[in-house]
Amino acid sequence: MSSTAAPLPWLLEDIDFSIAQPQRVREDEALFFLLATSALVETATHHYAANLAEQYADDAELGDWLRHQWAPEELQHGRALRRYVATVWPQFDWERAWTGFFVEYSAACSKDELEANAALEMAARCVVETGTSTLYRTVLDYTDEPLLREIARRLRDDEVRHYSYFYAAARRYHAQQRPSRWALLRAVARRVLEAFDDDGEIAFRHAWAGRHPGRAYASADYKRFQRELRARITPHTPVAMSARMLLKPLALPAWLGRPVTAALVFGLRRAAGARA
């Protein structure tokens, strides 16, 4: 089937990797692991994308967008991050990390099921895109390294666009399928909770194997990474933006939306150790 989708908004070749200033970030272990694990997860997108595109094969526009825009853009995020990591930390053994990671991650992901209907799945996708938009905006705010800022800006813009597309699709399916607010809340909460499950540790463990091939991994290494993240990087989380994006698919009435947003901003700020 020929695609009616637009060409990708940018290509990896558009990025000038010669502007890198590796000395600004080379000693930042937490940043290395954040970027290397993100590269692994973005590169694994095709595993999930195939399921999703198949599920929505009868929605020609959505299926076409998933196959020809969304999945190639996510894979390009993986390539951009991978190349960045190789530029700054050339000793990192990507093949070793990727091979081990994908075996374990794809087995863990095959347990995941798509939501019961399209309205719920599209709302759940909004949560995932909120997470990635938040991640790249956090990196953009955190770093002063020019190449990483350029990459983070492009990735953040893509993720916000993905969110908007999934949100519009969620509204469309919502009008047809009329899921209860309770079902929507469950779908959203499930994805939020997934962000705290084992995937992060799986990616970290394999990134560790690629970074320190001779050193055995211990769970204390992951705990230290999480402490460093929270001390230096997650305080840059754009909590107000993230809270708004998370709650939007629930379409709460204003009287409820305001206090729930305030509570979520408070909770996210505590979780991220954010200052503002």
Ligand SMILES: [Fe+2]
């Ligand atoms: Fe992405």
Ligand SMILES: [Fe+2]
């Ligand atoms: Fe995305």
